[in-house]
Amino acid sequence: MIIENFFLTKLTYDLNLIFVSASNLTNSERTITDNQLNFEDFQLSWDDLGNRIRLKFTVSNFTSGNVWAGVAFSKDREMGDDDAIICKAFNGGYKIERAFVAEKNRPGLLNESKPRLGLSNMNISLKNGVLTCNITRIKASRNKKVLNARNRFYILVAKGRTDLNGNVFYHGSNRYASKLNFLLCIPGNTWNVGYTLCILHCSLRFQSEQSLLVTCSIRSNQSN
Structure with a gap:
């Protein structure tokens, strides 16, 4: 079962019911209002x-170089004990790091000897004030500081100088957290079916200061 160009019709705060019902599996589109996602x-x-x-x-x-995002x-909407990826453009060069944010402290490397632990296919650019970062990340690890991407998580974003x-300065007010937690794979019992629905691709686009458009396509799978 493959549903192409499917638009996520509703997100709820309890993602046990990420969709309203199976009847909403239609090519419809909805903008989700969330004042925190601005x-x-x-x-x-x-x-x-x-x-x-x-x-x-x-x-x-971004108005100039020497920046990070x-x-x-x-696991929550607060800074602390978070699994982060930080992309930097500074002094004419680029760097991508895997970080762990303990409480409200400056981000530290997840692994001092392996600053890109669990990351591959990395690419970063800064052009015309736009920082673009591409990374492939493993979903799970034995490292307890790595948040298992098969579980629910909140998304925190930030930028600064x-x-x-390449040492990062405090982001100040340029930090936002989603009110919604996201789940990549939805258990089949949500739909009363025998398979799991996995989100194949998702994009979040901040349409305005008060709205977020989430677009997804999904597939069926036998396991996570």
Whole structure:
């Protein structure tokens, strides 16, 4: 069962019922209003690759170089104990790091000896004030600091400036958190069917200061 060009019709705060009902599996479109999702400079999309996720995020309205942008997966909407990916453009170069944000401290590397642990197929660019970062990330790890992407998570985004050595400065008010937590694979019992529906591709686009458009296509699968 494959549904192409499917628009997610409704997200609820309890993603046990991520859709209203199976009858809503139609090619319809809806804008989701969420006052917390007002970081309109930020766009994120992801593709399910089985045991990995391909992520792409872009952040616009940078006026010069020496900047950073990050996306973090979190168990709540607060900064702290978050699994983050930070992309930097500084001093004419680029760097992508896997970070762990402990409480409200400056992000530290998830693994000091392997700063890109669990990441592959990485690419970063800064053109015309737009920072674009592409990464493939493993879904799960034995490392307890790695948030298992098969589970629900909130999305935290932030941007800021760096010094000439790439050390990040505090993001200030340029930090936002989703009110909704996201689930890549939806258990079949949500639909009273015997298979799992996995989100194959999703994109989040901040349409305005008060609206977010989530577009998804889904597939059936026997397991997560």
